[in-house]
Amino acid sequence: MNRGPLLSAGVMLGVGLGGFVDGILLHQLLQWHNMLSSHLPPDTLVNAKVNMFWDGLFHAFTWLMTFSGLVLLWRAGLRTDVPWSSRTFAGCLLGGWGLFNVVEGLIDHQLLGVHHVRTGPSQVAWDVGFLFFGLALLLAGGALIRAGRGDVTPRGGTVRA
Amino acid sequence: MFVIPARRSLESASTIRVTDSGAFLAHSPAMRRLNALTLTSVLLVSSAVFACETCRPAVEAGIFNEHFWGRLAITLLPFGVILAVVTPLHFLGRER
Numbered sequence: 007m008n009r010g011p012l013l014s015a016g017v018m019l020g021v022g023l024g025g026f027v028d029g030i031l032l033h034q035l036l037q038w039h040n041m042l043s044s045h046l047p048p049d050t051l052v053n054a055k056v057n058m059f060w061d062g063l064f065h066a067f068t069w070l071m072t073f074s075g076l077v078l079l080w081r082a083g084l085r086t087d088v089p090w091s092s093r094t095f096a097g098c099l100l101g102g103w104g105l106f107n108v109v110e111g112l113i114d115h116q117l118l119g120v121h122h123v124r125t126g127p128s129q130v131a132w133d134v135g136f137l138f139f140g141l142a143l144l145l146a147g148g149a150l151i152r153a154g155r156g157d158v159t160p161r162g163g164t165v166r167a
Numbered sequence: 168m169f170v171i172p173a174r175r176s177l178e179s180a181s182t183i184r185v186t187d188s189g190a191f192l193a194h195s196p197a198m199r200r201l202n203a204l205t206l207t208s209v210l211l212v213s214s215a216v217f218a219c220e221t222c223r224p225a226v227e228a229g230i231f232n233e234h235f236w237g238r239l240a241i242t243l244l245p246f247g248v249i250l251a252v253v254t255p256l257h258f259l260g261r262e263r
Contacts, residue, residue, distance in 0.1 A: 014257035021249050041242060046229075051222065056229035060242060067246050078257070105252065110245045120241055 007158060008087045009094060013151070015078035016095045020102015020147070022072030027103070028110065029065050032123065039121040075102075083161045090161035094154030101147025107140025 032038050040057035048054035082088045115133040123132035
């Protein structure tokens with residue numbers, strides 16, 4: 007039995023969808039930050055458009071992550087040695103979202119400071135909250151993945167040892 | 168600032184249609200063609216077009232400058248780290 011292909015597919019999809027939550031909700035709808043908003047505050051039309059370019063690039067790579075996850079999921083579904091577990095997949099989606107938040111939060115917010123979740127007097131609290139939300143997602147995802155260990159039936163067939 | 172001229176033209180186009188009107192003029196093919204031509208002409212020479220011409224070089228200069236490769240690396244770094252985590256997961260998931 008090989009859970010690896012389903013794990014990687016689910017995590018990639020979770021990373022991609024989590025990235026889109028960040029990009030769509032925080033960059034575009036709430037407009038709390040942009041990719042480079044700490045280095046290049048979007049306070050002029052030109053700066054806003056330059057930030058828009060880097061946001062677009064971020065979205066492009068997020069799309070590639072999602073697409074790769076979709077391809078991996080399709081391939082995993084064709085294999086007879088991969089257990090088709092809803093709990094494992096849901097856990098991977100949550101874990102992938104959490105992984106995105108933790109990695110992006112640590113690198114972009116804490117380490118490089120290219121942007122913060124919400125710039126202002128409470129930006130540290132928002133950044134730490136973002137990290138803890140990511141950790142909570144990772145823990146919830148991990149619990150679901152562990153629970154999915156009992157699922158052994160592959161998609162449309164029996165497990166090949 | 169960029170929208171005002173186009174908006175004005177829309178208002179004037181609708182004004183012309185109403186005041187000249189009579190049902191015949193407002194709905195005749197010739198009047199509709201004239202309205203479309205007027206609207207297109209006004210939009211083409213409106214300041215929105217010129218705004219793009221003056222704005223775009225500044226935006227391109229802001230993107231493709233000496234910081235470009237560093238910013239690209241910053242944008243890609245989280246994805247690289249994530250791939251480094253997910254790739255082993257794909258191959259090390261074998262159990263029993």
